[in-house]
Amino acid sequence: MDTQMKRINKNLILGWTLIVLILFVSYAGEVVKGARTVPYLLAFSAVTVLPMLGVAFLYSKNKESQDLRYYVVLGYFLMYIFAMLTGSTTLVFTYILPLTAFLVLYHDPYLVVGTSVIALAVNLIDIYRLCRKGVIPEFFTKETEIQLALLFVCFLAAYLATRIYDDIYKANILYNKELNEQKEELYQQAEELETLNGELNKYSDELLMKNEQLRLMTMQTITTIANTIDAKDEYTRGHSRRVAEYSVAIAQELGLEAEQVEDIRFIGMLHDIGKIGVPDSVLNKPGKLSSAEYQLMKDHTVTGGEILKDITMINDLDVGARYHHERYDGKGYPDGLKGDEIPLIARIIGVADAYDAMTSNRIYRRHLPEDKVLEELKKGMGTQFDPAACEVMIRLVEEHRLPVFDPDSDPAEMKQATQILTRVIDKAEETAQEEIQMDELTGTLSRGQGVNAMQEQIGKRGTGSLFIFDIDHFRKINEADGFMVGDRYLRILADEIRHITEDQVVARFGADEFVAYMPQVDSAEDAEDVARRFLEKIKVMELKDSSLSRLSVSVGITQIATEKDRVMVSYENASKALFVAKQYGGNNYFCHRLDHLGDDDDVAVANSADLQHLVEFLRTEDRNGTVEGDLREARDPEFGRIYDFIHGFIEQNKGEVRIVLFTLRAIGEVSLEAHGEIMGYLERAIAGATRNVGAAAKYTNVQYIMLLENMDETETRQIINRVLADFYRSYDKKNVEVHYDAADLRLE
Numbered sequence: 001m002d003t004q005m006k007r008i009n010k011n012l013i014l015g016w017t018l019i020v021l022i023l024f025v026s027y028a029g030e031v032v033k034g035a036r037t038v039p040y041l042l043a044f045s046a047v048t049v050l051p052m053l054g055v056a057f058l059y060s061k062n063k064e065s066q067d068l069r070y071y072v073v074l075g076y077f078l079m080y081i082f083a084m085l086t087g088s089t090t091l092v093f094t095y096i097l098p099l100t101a102f103l104v105l106y107h108d109p110y111l112v113v114g115t116s117v118i119a120l121a122v123n124l125i126d127i128y129r130l131c132r133k134g135v136i137p138e139f140f141t142k143e144t145e146i147q148l149a150l151l152f153v154c155f156l157a158a159y160l161a162t163r164i165y166d167d168i169y170k171a172n173i174l175y176n177k178e179l180n181e182q183k184e185e186l187y188q189q190a191e192e193l194e195t196l197n198g199e200l201n202k203y204s205d206e207l208l209m210k211n212e213q214l215r216l217m218t219m220q221t222i223t224t225i226a227n228t229i230d231a232k233d234e235y236t237r238g239h240s241r242r243v244a245e246y247s248v249a250i251a252q253e254l255g256l257e258a259e260q261v262e263d264i265r266f267i268g269m270l271h272d273i274g275k276i277g278v279p280d281s282v283l284n285k286p287g288k289l290s291s292a293e294y295q296l297m298k299d300h301t302v303t304g305g306e307i308l309k310d311i312t313m314i315n316d317l318d319v320g321a322r323y324h325h326e327r328y329d330g331k332g333y334p335d336g337l338k339g340d341e342i343p344l345i346a347r348i349i350g351v352a353d354a355y356d357a358m359t360s361n362r363i364y365r366r367h368l369p370e371d372k373v374l375e376e377l378k379k380g381m382g383t384q385f386d387p388a389a390c391e392v393m394i395r396l397v398e399e400h401r402l403p404v405f406d407p408d409s410d411p412a413e414m415k416q417a418t419q420i421l422t423r424v425i426d427k428a429e430e431t432a433q434e435e436i437q438m439d440e441l442t443g444t445l446s447r448g449q450g451v452n453a454m455q456e457q458i459g460k461r462g463t464g465s466l467f468i469f470d471i472d473h474f475r476k477i478n479e480a481d482g483f484m485v486g487d488r489y490l491r492i493l494a495d496e497i498r499h500i501t502e503d504q505v506v507a508r509f510g511a512d513e514f515v516a517y518m519p520q521v522d523s524a525e526d527a528e529d530v531a532r533r534f535l536e537k538i539k540v541m542e543l544k545d546s547s548l549s550r551l552s553v554s555v556g557i558t559q560i561a562t563e564k565d566r567v568m569v570s571y572e573n574a575s576k577a578l579f580v581a582k583q584y585g586g587n588n589y590f591c592h593r594l595d596h597l598g599d600d601d602d603v604a605v606a607n608s609a610d611l612q613h614l615v616e617f618l619r620t621e622d623r624n625g626t627v628e629g630d631l632r633e634a635r636d637p638e639f640g641r642i643y644d645f646i647h648g649f650i651e652q653n654k655g656e657v658r659i660v661l662f663t664l665r666a667i668g669e670v671s672l673e674a675h676g677e678i679m680g681y682l683e684r685a686i687a688g689a690t691r692n693v694g695a696a697a698k699y700t701n702v703q704y705i706m707l708l709e710n711m712d713e714t715e716t717r718q719i720i721n722r723v724l725a726d727f728y729r730s731y732d733k734k735n736v737e738v739h740y741d742a743a744d745l746r747l748e
Contacts, residue, residue, distance in 0.1 A: 015098065048079040055072055271304070531591075656709075665702075
């Protein structure tokens, strides 16, 4: 049951009551006129009013009763029959029509049909009665036909209206049901959301508390590090903390957002972290620094930037460390940035750092008076310092609004942590000084120290060449002549390399491999000339000393193009050149040329050149017929393996053979240890793509060869695309890229 049934019952009873009231008033008027009698009016009231009151009573008991409709129809029909039998007009049959209109509200087709059948029957009986009495001349007259037709049309219209209303009613019921269900779901979801919101608020409060704890821990940690840095210099106690607070004051005056201001506090406290790498003897030297010592001091900016660059907890954490000594006029270091090229944070810290330096006692001078400091700040505005930041600094000084910091106010726990960290750093420096800096056998730098030294020099020079010197067949020398002879060869080679130029860095990278960075050899032609003269000298030594008859050296060369070149990337290029040199036998060299190409073009061209050299060499050796006879002795044994692999594949597949050379290129920081892992990804990608259609083999430490049988250019491209897709899908660190080139291979 629903409230709509209640409204329908109410409206039907009210309608019935209104009709009865209208008829009662009409009949009462006729009584007054003498057309009807009082007994007739009383009889009408008994027949109509009493049933109506009974139905009203039933309605009061159950307002939503489905059966009330039948009592209404029955009571109405009693009134209708009474009116039909006693009526004084031929239109009394129309009294039934208001009932049909109200029955539509019940949208019950069966009730309308039943009512219409009974009403038609009553009218037919009445017409027959009138015809028998002679009131009408015959049963079917124009009036009776109109009467019956009107009743039929009205009941038909009521039936159709009922059906239409019933459909609308049912659709409305269904809609209301769905709406109520949705409301229930929404209420339930609202309750769940309210519960969840309460939990989220709880978690949010906990997270805020933990974030605050983390912020405090971060602040304490950074403060400890800053104190440790300052403790290395006897005259800079509290320097980093003061610079941080001065920088915050400037940033607030400039209107920076609160989050940026808080970041600047952390960045300012770590701006001198690079001084960890500067020896105390340099930091605390009372006299004038030498050029090398001054360069070491300047390098603390680069060192600091490198230490902080991968920390993402605080935005631009490395910016202050790297750029706080840049000048607004472009004459600063390390990168010579100018004006707005310098990050705003670094410009702010630069002013704060200079102010604290001028107002603090240093080992080489006492602090400057305030008027002299202001004079220096004004003099440097727009040249050394950012004008806006400097103007704010001057105003803060003149208005005495700079924050005051007391280094003794730190908690005891923080002071203790600073002391412990300081002792650890001091001990590490002592240990580093005690470590052996040279390879014991040859007197050259070790591999790790050599990489660091070369990288430092490349960053300063930005030109030159990197050489790899490798003793051919060194394992065979040790096996045939003994390790003492091998050690002698290594010492001789190291001595001869050191005599090439004075200004170079030499390191032993492997058992029989030396790497040298020569900054003054700044062109491929000069590098090749150096290698040629060096190998000629080795040959002369062999002729003069028969004990050196087995000494044979291969040289791989690459150029250094900019101060940003990475040692290990250049080492890979030189390794490829060394491999090519070994293909041409002992005492040979090869230069990996840049030819002023960009990085991407260089690798692509070098890859194509490597493939071209390989194909030409294979064809030349095959035509000369020398491979089977003396390749393993005259060439590198590893290349003999490559040749046997290719030659065997061609012999097995008499049709067309295509050769593809893949080369890995580092485009980010890639450790030496990671190369083997990355080559493993490439190997698996190639193996999956060449299954049943080709073969593959490792060519160099950064290259793979793939051989395909009976493949046209389109099919080869599909295989290559599959290799690249599999590689980049399995290795997604985006710090390497793969270059490739393909060629037809037919050995004559």
